[in-house]
Amino acid sequence: MKRNITIEYEEFNDIQMLSNEDQKLVLAARQTLLYSYSPYSNFRVGAVVLLDDGTIIQGANQENVSYPSGLCAERVALFTACCDAKQRKVAKLVIAAEKNEQYVEVCPCGSCLQVMIDTEKRYKKELEVIIPLPQGRFAKIKGMKNFLPFAFKSF
Numbered sequence: 001m002k003r004n005i006t007i008e009y010e011e012f013n014d015i016q017m018l019s020n021e022d023q024k025l026v027l028a029a030r031q032t033l034l035y036s037y038s039p040y041s042n043f044r045v046g047a048v049v050l051l052d053d054g055t056i057i058q059g060a061n062q063e064n065v066s067y068p069s070g071l072c073a074e075r076v077a078l079f080t081a082c083c084d085a086k087q088r089k090v091a092k093l094v095i096a097a098e099k100n101e102q103y104v105e106v107c108p109c110g111s112c113l114q115v116m117i118d119t120e121k122r123y124k125k126e127l128e129v130i131i132p133l134p135q136g137r138f139a140k141i142k143g144m145k146n147f148l149p150f151a152f153k154s155f
Contacts, residue, residue, distance in 0.1 A: 005149050007141075007146040007147075007149075008141075008142075008143075008146055009139050009140060009141040009142075009146060010139065010140040011133070011137060011138070011139050011140075012137060012138045012139075012140070013136075013137055014136050014137065014138075015136070015138065017138075018130070018138060018140075021050075022092075022094070022130060022140070025048055025050060025056070025092065025094040025130065026094055026096065026130065026132075026138070028048045028056055028058070028094070029046045029047055029048045029094045029095060029096035030046060030096040030098075030103070031046070032046030032047065032048060032058045032059065032060050032073070032096070033045070033046040033060065033096055033097075033098050034046075034060075035058065035060035036060040036061050036062075036073070037060070037061070037062045037063055037070075038061055038063050039063065040063050040065065040067075041063060042099065042100070043061075043097065043098075043099050044060070044061065044097065044098045044099075045060065045061040045072065045073040045074075045095065045096070045097045045098075045106060046058070046059070046060045046061075046073050046095070046096045046097075047059045047060070047072075047073035047074045047076070047077040047078075047093060047094065047095045047096070048077060048093070048094050049077045049078060049080075049081040049090055049092070049093050050090075050091045050092040050093075050094070051081060051088040051089065051090060051091060052088055052089045052090075052091045053088045055088065057077055057080050057081040057084060058077060058080075059073045059074065059075070059076030059077025059078070059079075059080060060073050060076060061073045061076070062076060072108070072109060072111070072112050073095065074093060074095060074108050074112040074115070074116070075111070075112055075115050077093065078090065078093065078112075078115055078116065078119055079115075082119070082122070089123040089125055090119050090123055090125075090127060091125075091127075091128065092127070092128045092129070092130065093116065093127060093128070093129045093130075094129070094130040095108065095129070095130070095131050095132070096132060097132060103132060103136075104132070105131070105132050105133050105134050106131060106132060107131055108129070108131070108147070110148070113144060113147050113148040113151070114148070114151060114152060116129070116144050116147070117144045117148060117151045117152075120143075120144055126142055126143040126144075127142075127143070127144060128140060128141070128142045129141045129142075129147070
């Protein structure tokens with residue numbers, strides 16, 4: 001039997017098309033690039049998590065010469081948010097990336113996506129993620145099922 005999977009997301013042609021809140025989060029994620037430790041790849045990634053009370057948590061990729069001992073920006077931000085969140089819930093995750101001092105597109109890796117799926121499960125709420133696309137565009141994806149439809153499930 002042949003089946004199709006359809007994903008749903010919104011696409012924005014530039015930052016000005018995003019809501020004011022989302023624009024601020026994109027700019028905050030770009031600021032977080034300053035905290036990236038990426039001397040091996042020179043690929044800087046920053047992420048911010050918005051909690052449901054408006055708190056913003058930052059994360060940046062942290063490389064290590066003993067690959068794969070580093071961590072992606074998304075996991076740094078999410079793990080920090082989960083440690084700090086108390087009763088607050090993770091609402092959004094926004095990612096920024098830079099290579100050779102130019103903003104570039106980026107998509108979360110499989111490990112980060114799996115952590116995002118667990119974050120949804122933990123808070124019983126779909127996570128909204130904003131990622132940069134080529135030519136200064138952005139995608140807003142709600143629900144990790146749209147990123148990783150065949151995710152690991154707990155038994």
